[in-house]
Amino acid sequence: MSAKYVVSIDQGTTSTRAMVFDQHGRLAGMGQREHRQIFPQPGWVEHDAAEIWHNTRRVIPEALADLGISVADVAAVGVANQRETFVLWERVTGRPVCPAIVWQDTRTRASAEQLLADPGAGFFRERAGIPPASYFTAVRLAWLMKDRPDLRERARRGDLLVGTMETWLIWNLTGGVDGGIHVTDVTNASRTLLMNLERLQWDSELLDFFDIPESILPRIVPSSSVIGMATGALAGVPVAAAVGDQQGALFGQTCFEAGEAKCTYGTGAFLLMNTGDEIVSSTHGMLPTVAYQLGDGSKAYALEGSIAVAGGLVQWVRDGLGLIDTAPAIETLARTVDDSGGCVVVPAFTGLFSPYWSSNARGVIAGLTSFVTAGHLARAVLESCAWQTSDVVEAMTADSGVPLKSLRVDGGMTANHLMMQMVADVLDVSVVRPTMSETVSLGAAYLAGLAVDYWSDIRVLRRNWHRAGQWDPQMSPEMREMQRGAWRSGIKRALQDNA
Secondary structure: OOOOEEEEEEEOOOEEEEEEEOOOOOEEEEEEEEOOOEOOOOOOOEEOHHHHHHHHHHHHHHHHHHHOOOHHHEEEEEEEEOOOOEEEEEOOOOOEOOOEEOOOOOOOHHHHHHHHHOOOOHHHHHHHOOOOOOOOHHHHHHHHHHHOHHHHHHHHHOOEEEEEHHHHHHHHHOOOOOOOOOEEEHHHHOOOOOEEOOOOEEOHHHHHHHOOOHHHOOEEEOOEEEEEEOOHHHOOOEEEEEEEHHHHHHHHOOOOOOOOEEEEEOOOEEEEEEEEOOOOOOOOOOEEEEEEEOOOOOEEEEEEEEEOOOHHHHHHHHHHOOOOOOOOHHHHHHOOOOOOOOOEEEOOEOEEOOOOOEOOOOOEEEOOOOOOOHHHHHHHHHHHHHHHHHHHHHHHHHHHOOOOOEEEEEOHHHHOHHHHHHHHHHHOOEEEEEOOOOHHHHHHHHHHHHHOOOOOOHHHHHHHOOEEEEEOOOOOHHHHHHHHHHHHHHHHHHHHOOO
């Protein structure tokens, strides 16, 4: 193959990036643009989908120019995306009919809890593998259709299309109103509460329950397959992959075998363990999901633990409290003290995700005394990310029966060495960061490259993985249990005080 590079588009919660990777999985060029975070009411979180598409069109040529290459040098493009965020748009004009409703949005909390409390709630897990929660697309899409009856009627007439953000971008990348291809991949479809997790198809009974016409939904395709040809800045390049961001990171970390796990630390944190071709049902608050499906039909499942607030807590310390000027400065501030001074932070800004799944929980800062300084608070913030990870690992081990031997990590927060040491300490296992930390984008690139034979098979990808850093546990068992007790007291307060 004469083309030398693969491009991935990573449409995230706060920004959209285009990244160029070479055959060795090395980042060679990049363009990035942030988009607005819109909070029209408490608990509501929205994005402007048109703004995101506009940013996407800008970052692609920026990434190519960063490396000094042309579109002729690109073998394929893959798309990774913030999952569960969805947009509804007009088929004929391509204009969104409402803001994109973001995965963090909790406007449907009450209806989701009502569904969860119903004696028949097991129906959702039996079909989709996941419980009803405001986190998942179907609950918010059903709310939108009920709140805007005109949209439901237009949907039934075939005037509208719906999709998560990879669907929106691929439709536009492949022509939009002029022949755009309307698809989603199995990983994103598995997070809608509308797909049958075993059959990997839209489930008619779930669609009937939520009263969502199948005609507005995208066609479900493998994570790695040639979907169509791009237009615009990547004209003629195969669009060859779509994947949810966390599954993309699992693939980028080359966690191809059952039992291998990774945690991505971004705005939230997401820990996934590959469970092979087996769907592992959870009784401890984990989420069975599709890890990936290749073009030959082979697939893998995963167990996932989702943490709503990780890097978002550092952003709050920066923007909400003004204690630091930049996110990396929190490590410097935290290192001014040796411990958190008894302070515990539970960042339940929009409730707690895995393993608690409580939309009513609210944030707690406990253990405050006059001794506590900004440094202690900064350290407690980093410790909260570590202890949330520990809660997820404990639940995942109980479900899978497989103890964690090590944890591969990625995402922006892995640059914080103090926090990575805290994670190793509380988990009592080694934490390993690869040379390429942008594994979401790399996973999308890998999946796209496999679809066009840029890479021959997944064994080649394993050879691209190299360790850049490792943190081994240093905390004594006695100190670990003492801090675990303080953390659990904080969690109990977050859950009970706001029940």
